[in-house]
Amino acid sequence: MLRFASLASGSKGNCLVAESGRTRVLLDCGLAPRETERRLGRLGLAPEDLSAILVTHEHEDHSSGAFAFAAAHRLPVYLTQGTLGALREEGKAANGVATRIVQGREAISVGDLEVRPFAVPHDAREPVQYLLSDGAFRLGVLTDLGAPTAHVESMLSGCEALVLECNHDLEMLWKGGYPKWLKERIAGPLGHLDNGATGRLLGALDRSRLRHLVGAHLSQQNNRPELARAALAQAMGCEESWVSLATQEEGFGWRELR
Secondary structure (H helix, E strand, O other): OEEEEEEEOOOOOOEEEEEEOOEEEEEOOOOOHHHHHHHHHHOOOOHHHOOEEEOOOOOHHHHOOHHHHHHHHOOOEEEOHHHHHHHHHOOOOOOOOOEEEOOOOOOEEEOOEEEEEEEOOOOOOOOEEEEEEOOOOEEEEEOOOOOOOHHHHHHHOOOOEEEEEOOEOHHHHHHOOOOHHHHHHHHOOOOOOEHHHHHHHHHHOOOOOOOEEEEEOOOOOOOOHHHHHHHHHHHHOOOHHHOEEOEOOOEEEEEEEO
16 A cells, blocks of 8 residues: 655645555655644654655755654655755755765665656756655655646656646736736746646646545745646546645645555
């Protein structure tokens, strides 16, 4: 069995937990350590239940709590060399924490989980996203992507569960109050996916095995839940009620693949 849940999803912090057998990993840790502990408790977990932390990239909403939490609970941190270098330069990679370097095209084993990082276009040093598997089922997580690529499509096709970024609605972004440079960054090829782009990516995937679909990383300023859900449902050809959304305050509860 593979199960997964989110502690938080959005620009104020991202953190997802996945479990297979006796192995539980955090995928990103963008919350303060005590808040991470509190939200783990909502899912019936404690820090000592965890095996590792996987980090996608150095941006604060994904990495700010990773090394502090790892140091407090003696957990290894998995990340790319570029991400580690960026965090060291920012003084955020604590000494004494065990680090494991991952490659964008090389699968690794973390206990009972197969972890497959894959490279993505995003404005970070060496960003990756992750495909997690228990050997029978696959969960694809994609929360920060400027533009879809053939490699991303190949990695996410055929998954039983997907957590996909729906960062913004283009019209809301361009009409909103952000400065022009920030709007261009968000909407650019190294920024974030808008609802329509995520729908087009989903439409290009093999969805024949898909059981769980969650929209994630929604902007609180430049998106609305009903817009993200509608875009994903249209791409799936399903009822909007079938599509789930991750939120900043609640994340989402346990989903199971068995």
